[in-house]
Amino acid sequence: MQTIEKQTFDEERALYGCKDIIVKNCSFDGPADGESAFKECANVRVENSFFNLRYPFWHDHGLVIRDSEMTELCRAALWYSDHIEITGTKMHGIKALRECSDIKLSGCDIISPEFGWFVKNVDMDDCDAESEYFMMRSKNLRFTNVRMKGKYSFQYIEDSTFENCTFDTKDAFWHAKNVTVKNSIVKGEYLAWYCENVTFENCKIIGTQPLCYCKGLKLINCEMVDTDLSFERSEVEAVVTTPVLSIKNPYKGKITVLAVDEIILDDENAKAEIIVGGKNMNGNAKKPCICA
Numbered sequence: 001m002q003t004i005e006k007q008t009f010d011e012e013r014a015l016y017g018c019k020d021i022i023v024k025n026c027s028f029d030g031p032a033d034g035e036s037a038f039k040e041c042a043n044v045r046v047e048n049s050f051f052n053l054r055y056p057f058w059h060d061h062g063l064v065i066r067d068s069e070m071t072e073l074c075r076a077a078l079w080y081s082d083h084i085e086i087t088g089t090k091m092h093g094i095k096a097l098r099e100c101s102d103i104k105l106s107g108c109d110i111i112s113p114e115f116g117w118f119v120k121n122v123d124m125d126d127c128d129a130e131s132e133y134f135m136m137r138s139k140n141l142r143f144t145n146v147r148m149k150g151k152y153s154f155q156y157i158e159d160s161t162f163e164n165c166t167f168d169t170k171d172a173f174w175h176a177k178n179v180t181v182k183n184s185i186v187k188g189e190y191l192a193w194y195c196e197n198v199t200f201e202n203c204k205i206i207g208t209q210p211l212c213y214c215k216g217l218k219l220i221n222c223e224m225v226d227t228d229l230s231f232e233r234s235e236v237e238a239v240v241t242t243p244v245l246s247i248k249n250p251y252k253g254k255i256t257v258l259a260v261d262e263i264i265l266d267d268e269n270a271k272a273e274i275i276v277g278g279k280n281m282n283g284n285a286k287k288p289c290i291c292a
Contacts, residue, residue, distance in 0.1 A: 022046075037051075091110045109128050136156060211231050244260045
């Protein structure tokens with residue numbers, strides 16, 4: 001493989017179409033303000049390099065990026081590429097990853113609105129992310145030890161698993177399908193509305209009006225904190241190990257909870273069984289139910 005080291009590139013398509021190259025300690029920056037440095041490349045390895053220009057990695061196949069930095073000006077860094085490994089790298093430009101596949105990210109720092117749209121087959125481990133509309137319409141995500149903060153994350157995702165993660169994000173998992181979240185903390189408003197076949201296991205769920213309009217929803221030994229108006233119009237099987245502020249009109253299934261301040265059953269279709277402290281509480285429609 002050819003090695004390119006300690007050089008600065010600022011021209012348009014600086015390394016266009018290159019194959020079998022190693023790029024070390026290089027800078028993609030300068031007055032020419034050129035775009036698309038690595039477009040249409042294959043089998044590229046980048047180490048300890050700096051990216052301050054737009055669209056560096058488009059239509060690439062076989063890409064390794066290590067210990068590098070993509071600044072705020074490095075917009076839309078990776079699009080239409082596949083077989084990508086990124087470790088120890090700052091990804092700070094908007095729309096950093098889109099319509100890519102077969103991706104591994106480890107130890108990365110992500111600050112990128114609209115990150116990860118329409119991607120598939122993504123392993124992410126030990127990363128920090130700050131984003132809006134994070135991973136929208138993506139498939140086959142496998143996240144472990146990921147810490148994410150933002151808004152509107154994981155909307156319309158499918159066939160994905162998350163373990164030992166911490167998410168502080170409102171409107172997360174809307175319209176998600178076939179998703180499992182284990183041993184994680186999920187904080188935010190309006191969690192997982194309209195989702196289908198989503199399971200939370202040994203999780204802590206924090207925030208108002210979670211888990212409404214769901215189908216095939218499961219909660220296995222989960223904590224719920226500051227959760228009011230929970231499960232509205234949902235089909236749900238849930239075991240909750242903490243008190244819940246309120247439960248409203250769950251349609252089908254069974255909810256077992258330690259305690260609840262209020263049960264609201266003012267919809268004739270609300271047929272789910274609600275067990276509080278071992279007692280069936282469905283007869284308490286429209287009445288506060290306090291069970292310590």
